[in-house]
Amino acid sequence: MSDVTIGDDRLARCSWGASTPEYRAYHDLEWGRPVGDDTRVLEKLCLEGFQAGLSWLTILRKRDGFRRAFASFDPDRVAKFGDRDIDRLLADPGIVRHRGKITAAVANARATVALGEQGISLAGLMWRHKPSHTRAPKRLLDIAASTPESTALSKELRRRGFAFVGPTTVYAAMQSLGVVNDHLEDCHWRSVVEEELGNFRVPSERKP
Secondary structure (H helix, E strand, C coil): CCCEEECCCCCEEEHHHHCCHHHHHHHHHCCCCCCCCHHHHHHHHHHHHHHCCCCHHHHHHCHHHHHHHCHHHCHHHHCCCCHHHHHHHHCCCCCCCCHHHHHHHHHHHHHHHHHHHCCECHHHHHHCCCCCCCCCCCCHHHCCCCCHHHHHHHHHHHHCCCCCCCHHHHHHHHHHCCCCCCCCCCCHHHHHHHHHHHCCCCCCCECC
């Protein structure tokens, strides 16, 4: 399969984004679009953690279940989850029932709240690790699994109490949230993302 696929709409897209309807919607409408909202950043970090060892398609198909189970990833609400909530989540077929990943999501919410209490934005912290320069990948093989920036951000997040945020997981979140544009050079959506990035106000690490 070519690394870029021409769809029935005659638009070129990264081949993985044409493989299923769920991937196509995610690729076209979400992946790489810049995000500056702490709640959405928390959601993506948690979902990427849940994805570890699994297909991202599995996570996409359970996304509504995750949002119901985790109060739409509202950090203040999830931070208050206790043992009963953990038991409830372990019995919920709408999510990935993995105790370590569930407790990590709660820890991440608590860490996000702690950042906020220090006047720090989770989104701003992530965007501070945006690479100063990137080159458009020509092939899927050109896309790294992790980078020095994702490694540095991973260390920073773990230092602040986040869990299941290794360099590869963090880089996947950076790609999805627009901190890195890894649409292939010939993908139609690369330029769409670049235009949005040009109009995007990068969030400050320090909350006003």
